Amino acid sequence: MPATAAETTAESPWPLRVLSQKLKTYIDRAPFAWVEGQVIELNRRANVTYLTLRDTDAEVSFSVAVLGRVLDQLPVPLERGARVVTQLKADFWMKTGRLSMQTRDIRPVGLGDLLARIERLRHALGAEGLFAPDRKLSLPRLPHRIGLITGRDSDAKKDVLRNAALRWPAVQFEIREVAVQGVTAVAQVSAALRELDEHPDVDVIVIARGGGSLEDLLPFSNEDLVRAVSGARTPVVSAIGHEADRPILDDVADLRASTPTDAAKRIVPDVTEELQRIVHARQVLDRAVRSLLHRETDRLATLRSRPVMARPEGMITARAEDVERLRHRTRRATEIAVHRATDRIAHLRAQMRSLSPQNTLDRGYAVVQLADGTVVRSSAQTRPEDPVRIRVAAGEIAARVFAVKEPDDRPVGEPSTPSSPGDPDE
Incomplete structure (x- = not known):
């Protein structure tokens, strides 16, 4: 007989009892494990109670057998819908091939435990930086199309649609109706978020739900959903419950609205207020333009009243007078x-x-010159028979030297000796 399942063949198969025994042996080696779930069915039979536990976030369930003494130890009776943690171990029944779960301890999860678990997750995600302000995306001033994730025909949906239409009648929505509580809520909300995030016309996404108990709002504190919202490329607005409700989704969303009605007021502007702002802006602009025109008109009037502008030719006239005066x-x-x-x-x-010399000549003096034009200053310059020219005040006289008298050495001013009569030079 083959020792392992891998060694079996069509010619050398295992008997069914061998497979059952090996499964029993393998499953019996598995230890007890603590798991969490929600009781959706409860059937009491003598000393054994059969429960159906379902995962809180997925469509997964198990049948669990609980001994009566285990349930008798609980402070309050176990009921359907209760959230519990239980210590389970798989049990394989060889004769029928059925797998069942045996529990030796079961504990209800109270509100305090849920709140403590939520706070631990909140602190852990905050330490990762998922709630940092620099991760928040800004909402568009006027979104063209709004993605809305809400319950089927819920009051939250009606509140968002009605109040958004009252504020901005032309607003358009891309609506995804999903389960907003229960085990399928996380999966459906996450799928709708991914779909709207990829939609090219959606500018902002609103996740809206009305009020409810802590258990009803638990899907919006689920880690998978919170991380999906953190990774969205489109701004996300959280509008879960009432003002007092604070799921983790409020911390990671780009904007937290206290109620679905508040979300509608914060994602679209009020058309009446916008029209009033436009009117006010036009009035301010009109006053500014009028003030500018008046100011520039006064400035032009001041410039035109100046003499240079009133009489432009005055400048030329003044300059012409200056030129004439300078001339x-x-x-x-x-x-x-x-x-x-x-x-x-x-x-x-x-x-x-x-x-x-002419002036001297005019006084009666004469200038004697030799033939070569030399002025005679001493009688020693001439000899008898030398021709000379005598220049008088008016004209010249040609003459010839008949005799020459040597100059005397008497002092200046001493009278000379008169010449004898008949002297040639007298």
Whole structure:
């Protein structure tokens, strides 16, 4: 007989009892495990109670057998819908091939335990930085299309649609109706979030749900859903429950609205307020334009009232007068300079004339020159019969030297001896 299941063949199979024994042996080696679930069915039979436990976030369930003494130890009777943690061990029944779960301890999960678990998860995610302000995305001023994730025909859906339409009648929605509580809530909300996040026309996503108990709102503190919202590329608005409700989704969302109605007021502007702002802006702009026109008009009037603008030719006239005045001053200055120069020339001419030989000639003196033009200053320069020219005040006289008298050495001013009568030079 083959030792292992891998060694079996069609020609050498195991008897069914061998497979059953090996499964029994393998399952019996499995230890007890603590698990959490929700009681959805409860059937009491003598000393044994049969429960159906379902996962709180998925469609997975197990049948569990609980001894009566285990349930008798509970402080309050166990009921359907209760959330419990139980210590389970698998048990395989060889004759029928059935697998059942045996429990030796079961404990209800109270509100305090749930709150403590939520707070531990909140702190852990906060330490990762999922709630950091720099991760928050800004909401568009006027979204073209709003993605809405809400319950089927719920009051939260009606509140968001009605209040958003009242504030902005042209608003458009892309609605996804999903389960907002129960075991399928996390999966359906996450799937709707991914779908709307990939939608090219959706500018903002609203996750809305009305109020409820802590157990009803637990899906919105689920770690998988929280991480899906943190990774969304589209801004997400959380509108879960009432003001006092605070699931973890509120911390990771880009905007937390206290109620679905508050979400509608915060994702779209009020058309009446916007129209009033437009009117006010137009009034402010109109006043600014009018003020600018008045200011520039006054400035133009001031410029036009200036003499240079009122009489532009005045500047040319004034400059023409200045030019004429300068010309007159230049002419007078020139005339005065000419007169002064003329007087100076006359004075210099008079000085020259007073020093001129001609002036001496005019007083009756004469200048004797030799034939070569040399002026005779001493009688020793001539000899008898030398031709000479005698220049008088008016004209010249040609003459010839008949005799020469040597110059005497008597002092200047001493009278000379008169020549005898008949002397040739007298």
